[in-house]
Amino acid sequence: MITRLTARLARARQQGYAPHVDFQRASATHRPLVAALWLVATxxxxxxxxxxxxxxxxxxxxxxxxxRFTQLTRRQEQLIQAAIRLSPRQKQQVAAFTQQSSTPFALMNAVARAWSGEVALTRVEVNTQAQLLHLDLEAKGLGDAFRFVERLKAQPGVQVNLQQSARKTTDPQHPVQVKLSVGAR
Known part of the structure; x- marks a missing residue:
């Protein structure tokens, strides 16, 4: 079929006229091919x-x-901005926390300088907000405890309050228990 078409085209070129193509009447051999092409195209x-x-x-x-992602991103940015801005109450809380986190090293150094072998510190409580140290100590005698208190009072900028003293009767050595409050002047 293709050879026939090419032969006809070659003859038409030699004779100088165009091949005769009839679009209104299709030949029986071309119908299935055209139908298949229409089916494939469809x-x-x-x-x-x-x-x-x-x-x-x-x-x-x-x-x-x-x-949705854009909305979530905007909402997250708003939350971050809100978290960055602090209310006056939050600023007070941050200031209080900052003050609490600052350790009263000067008071602790004063206690360390006044300490001696006759005194045993049994409890040290640090109140950073009030800048106070609460000390519980034991000494062999009341005189040893008072000498410790005097050495503490001799430190510059240190104020000492004796809160309680008592003999520990449950211990066979009967030491003196003393509770002190140490603060800055």
């Missing part, structure tokens, strides 16, 4: 349309997710 168009529709739906889903 199937390709349907396939392309389905893919385009699926792609359009996927694009809509992507756009919706992008909008």
């Amino acid at each position: 199937l390709l168009i349907i396939q392309a349309w389905q893919q385009w529709d699926a792609m359009a739906q996927q694009q809509q889903q992507t756009d919706a997710l992008e909008q």
Whole structure:
């Protein structure tokens, strides 16, 4: 069939006229080929349309997710900005926390300088907000405890308050228990 067409085209070129093509009357040999081409073209168009529709739906889903992500990002930025700005109450809390986190090293150094072997510190409580140390100590005798208190009072900028003293009767050595409050002047 192709050889016949090419032969006809070659003869037509030699004779100088165009080949005779009749679009209104199709030959019986070309009908199945034309029908198959139309079927393939129709199937390709349907396939392309389905893919385009699926792609359009996927694009809509992507756009919706992008909008949601943008909204969440804006909300997160607002929350971060709100967290950065502190209310006056929060500023007071931060200041109190900062004050609490500062350790009264000067008072602790004063206690260390006044300490001696006759005195045993059994409890040290640090109140950073009030800049106070609460000390519980034991000594062999009341005189040893008082000498410790006097050495503490001799330190510059230190104020000492004796809160309680008592003999520990449950211990066979009967030491003296003393509670002190040490603060800055």
